[in-house]
Amino acid sequence: MRLSRLDVQNLRCLVDVRFEPSPGLNLVTGGNGAGKTSLVEAVHLLGYGRSFRGRVRDGLVRSGQPALSVYAEWMDGQGRSRRAGLRHTGSEWEARLDGSQAPSLTELCAELAVVSFEPGSHELIAGGAEHRRRFLDWALFHVEPGFLPVWRRYARALKQRNALLKRGPAANALDPWDQELVDSGQRLSSLRADYLARLEPVLATTAGEFLPELGQAGLGFLPGWRQSDYPLADALLLARDRDLALGYTSVGPHRADWRVDYPALPGKEALSRGQEKLTALACILAQARAFAADRGEWPLVCLDDLASELDQTHLRHALAAVLDSGAQVILTATEAPAVLTGDLAPVARFHVERGVLRQA
Numbered sequence: 001m002r003l004s005r006l007d008v009q010n011l012r013c014l015v016d017v018r019f020e021p022s023p024g025l026n027l028v029t030g031g032n033g034a035g036k037t038s039l040v041e042a043v044h045l046l047g048y049g050r051s052f053r054g055r056v057r058d059g060l061v062r063s064g065q066p067a068l069s070v071y072a073e074w075m076d077g078q079g080r081s082r083r084a085g086l087r088h089t090g091s092e093w094e095a096r097l098d099g100s101q102a103p104s105l106t107e108l109c110a111e112l113a114v115v116s117f118e119p120g121s122h123e124l125i126a127g128g129a130e131h132r133r134r135f136l137d138w139a140l141f142h143v144e145p146g147f148l149p150v151w152r153r154y155a156r157a158l159k160q161r162n163a164l165l166k167r168g169p170a171a172n173a174l175d176p177w178d179q180e181l182v183d184s185g186q187r188l189s190s191l192r193a194d195y196l197a198r199l200e201p202v203l204a205t206t207a208g209e210f211l212p213e214l215g216q217a218g219l220g221f222l223p224g225w226r227q228s229d230y231p232l233a234d235a236l237l238l239a240r241d242r243d244l245a246l247g248y249t250s251v252g253p254h255r256a257d258w259r260v261d262y263p264a265l266p267g268k269e270a271l272s273r274g275q276e277k278l279t280a281l282a283c284i285l286a287q288a289r290a291f292a293a294d295r296g297e298w299p300l301v302c303l304d305d306l307a308s309e310l311d312q313t314h315l316r317h318a319l320a321a322v323l324d325s326g327a328q329v330i331l332t333a334t335e336a337p338a339v340l341t342g343d344l345a346p347v348a349r350f351h352v353e354r355g356v357l358r359q360a
């Protein structure tokens with residue numbers, strides 16, 4: 001995946017910016033509030049339909065403007081030129097992919113694979129399970145063609161079941177939706193478990209590069225019900241009275257989670273903030289490596305403000321790991337990190353000031 005052009009209009013402080021990154025390492029420097037993260041958010045928006053700082057309606061559109069727009073051109077793994085554009089008002093959007101109307105944002109996001117590490121990424125380890133489910137489902141969305149239909153079936157059945165639970169129905173009205181949840185949920189869960197099993201050795205290698213002192217990292221999957229005790233159908237039945245009282249479905253794959261285990265530590269609570277960040281970075285890079293192994297090309301790697309998150313040694317390891325693979329990287333920093341002055345890789349330099357980007 002090689003981004004060659006990114007045009008951004010009216011996204012936070014970026015009024016009208018054109019970014020033409022090189023295929024390798026791109027360093028974007030600028031002072032606080034200059035617009036570095038906004039540039040990375042523009043890339044992320046095309047890859048995820050949202051920012052890592054929230055949804056478009058949460059302040060992504062420049063104040064006083066009706067909509068933002070982002071346009072990108074890139075080369076995919078098969079050497080084909082691709083282009084995509086998105087205009088978003090915060091509530092409504094229109095998107096084009098290779099010159100045609102994109103029927104859904106999902107379709108757009110399936111084409112441009114992006115992984116981002118940013119100052120909030122430690123939430124992947126320290127935050128709620130929704131961060132980790134999103135991480136897991138992003139990977140499956142890109143590498144497992146059967147995932148999206150199953151995920152949609154499950155989400156629809158869950159919505160219907162929850163609506164019935166809120167109304168306090170006759171219990172047997174739940175039966176067809178329980179069956180649908182079981183059929184799609186078991187499949188969803190086994191796709192997630194299989195993916196984590198494939199990711200585990202990649203994570204062990206990657207985490208070993210950053211945190212060798214913690215021993216070999218392992219991954220534990222928590223499917224969202226006590227799978228080792230009973231199947232999902234029984235879990236739903238057993239939870240039915242509680243679900244009726246709560247008004248929502250309390251067990252199932254929508255409550256799934258996963259965790260990173262280190263033999264040297266009793267649990268994730270024992271990680272320092274820096275170790276949380278390094279573990280999150282290892283997970284994100286492992287995910288990108290696993291993506292590359294499946295798809296034959298690396299996703300675009302965005303590393304926002306990485307130098308303020310890591311010490312120089314870890315920064316060098318992280319950049320070397322990504323750049324050795326030939327991935328395209330967008331790295332932002334208030335100042336050029338010292339490790340970039342060595343022989344790491346050729347660097348294309350850009351500078352942003354009050355929302356105006358220029359090649360440095």
Ligand SMILES: Nc1ncnc2c1ncn2[C@@H]1O[C@H](COP(=O)(O)OP(=O)(O)OP(=O)(O)O)[C@@H](O)[C@H]1O
Pocket residue numbers: 011012013014030031032033034035036037038039059060061062063305334
């Ligand atoms: N909706 C908006 N409309 C206009 N300006 C905005 C909007 N949201 C944020 N901003 C401004 O855009 C800038 C955001 O910059 P950004 O977060 O990209 O900075 P940065 O270069 O990453 O800075 P830092 O180094 O401090 O993280 C800030 O100056 C902020 O005040």
